[in-house]
Amino acid sequence: MSNRNAKKSSPGLRQRQPYDPPESPQSVGWTTPRTAQLADDARPFVLHSGKVLSPLVVEYETYGELAPDAANAILITHALTGDAHVAGWDRTASALNRPWRCNKPGWWDEMVGPGKTIDTKRFFVICLNVAGSCYGSTGPSSLDPATGRKYGLSFPFCTVGDWVRMQALLLDQLGIAKLYAVCGGSLGGQQALEWALAFPERVGKCIVLAAGPVLSAQGLAFNAVARQCIMNDPEFRGGDYPPGGGPQRGLAAARMLAHITYLSGAGMDSKFGRRRQREFYDSHTFEVEFAVESYLEYQGRSFVERFDANSYLYLTRAMDYFDVAEKWGDGDLRRACRRIRSQMLVLSFSSDWLYPPASAEEFVSALLYEHIPVSYVQIETMYGHDAFLVEAGEVGRVMHAFLHDPVDRRSTSTPNHDRSQP
């Protein structure tokens, strides 16, 4: 697209590494999404809300080879608007009408591939699209078997905990009893954290990027405004809009708002400043004039092409509800942390104001208080929340070091010092 090329020359914008083409030895190459049926009427999936989801189908991708002992599996959990397409080039992009996948590889291609940080020569990598999303897994756009029409707002609410239990079901199907590692950023970080709490014995190493034990009031507020943008669009029609239509302006506005929370103030100043799009100054109109307006407008517009408004409502709600202390510790974060048996790596980013370092440190402090070994690194960056993807080099170095050491080589993770002794 021409306007994308125009942006590349913007001063202050980090030059993206050129993509590894599918034939590159560094790329996982051409990929094909798969689907798995996790529940049906014979074995329905009971959600946290008590509602039942059936049938439940998820789209997932895998890279690399599962070792004979199935001990080399890494589960990647995606963020809010992510999908199962982590790495490589989607062979089915045109056939499945996903044109946004045609010109670029999966969302974490810099991190996942032969010889990369998550090395597909060594690891079997799995990622699945969460239920409620719109990339092949059961969600609000799926048909409700009870009515024969698409769910819309009658889709049952899924929580982070529900997603993790679904992921566990898929691992059961794939014959993976224990993960070498689980790894995710943002909403994906919440899922990684939930894994360490819900299935402590099934996770060797847990990597939590740009996430915390709970979303802050400020984060809840941003999500609330985003949902209002969508629901107040007249085209929303109570979630019952036709395919290809719907609250496009509302969804674009929600995305624009979200993008502000993904960057930092300093990052925006550096990337856009008060630069104008055109030569003239002060057009005395409300047309897009500043570079930052143009950027946000572009982000909003391109998002509408690839995301469903109802899904956005459901996924932000799941992000809101996630609360480690409430779910696992009766309101006490330290108590919740006592469940953890995995080797933990927590990464925060200095200028992230969606999940600020203080949020990650609250969790890390609870682990330290409970005398549970933890690794914590705060990365200096001006890329805000986005840094967990943008700072692939720095994040990759830390993750590579953490993944390098085999799990269970020795028993360093068992706290056995009796504190009750005087």
Place this chain on the structure above:
Amino acid sequence: MKNSESTFLEPEAAEAFLRRMGVAGPDSDFHCLQQQMTQAMAGPQDCRTVPPYRWEDAIIEELIRPGDSVLDLGCGNGELLARLAAQHPLSCQGVEQDSQAVLQCLRLGIPVFQGDLQHVLATCAERSYSFAILERTLQTLPRPVETLREMLRVADSAVVSFPNFAHWSVRLSFSLGGRMPVTGSLPYNWYDTPNIHLCSITDFLDWVGSEGLAVRAAWVLVQQEVLPFAAQEHNITAEEALFVLERPPR
């Protein structure tokens, strides 16, 4: 020389070598082996198999028993903790500020918090650890006494080593040379030293006494020889000292 080494370490060359050696098996295993080999050729030896380079480490290795838990404040590359963990089942936690050192800790499987040790101490519960270790760092801390008190709050024993500022070479360097001392244990110029709270063994013992603490054991380094701390004369002859402190039983 350098060239031929790096050529040998090319993944393709390593793979060809392993294949020729008859190594077979699933590709993921094969790749692991290849990676290990490449790393073994490229990097320094695994610290778990080389002797400690700090004299204190050998003593600390004797102190730690299976089942202990160890908090290493300023753990550097994590070598001490890695060796301890290789010897016994134990629980360990490192704290380090330097990014490169943190990466090395992670590579060794040592859990490490990158940040300020005082912050970590404030976070830990009382008597979380059997040992809190502070090697050659005391004199660089902004509030050394506060840190020592915190160490004895979160751990049963505090292991502390520091350069002895009353060593004869320091005394001579200042009194006769008329310059800020630069010695083997204090290798810095006045303008670039991180050492802001230097003390002598006698100073340290004065403080220990005034705090009502018990010295469980103490060693000194005298002319490259490790001796049990015995007498006041060590305040002149010892270059460095290591103390194991405890709160006396109430």
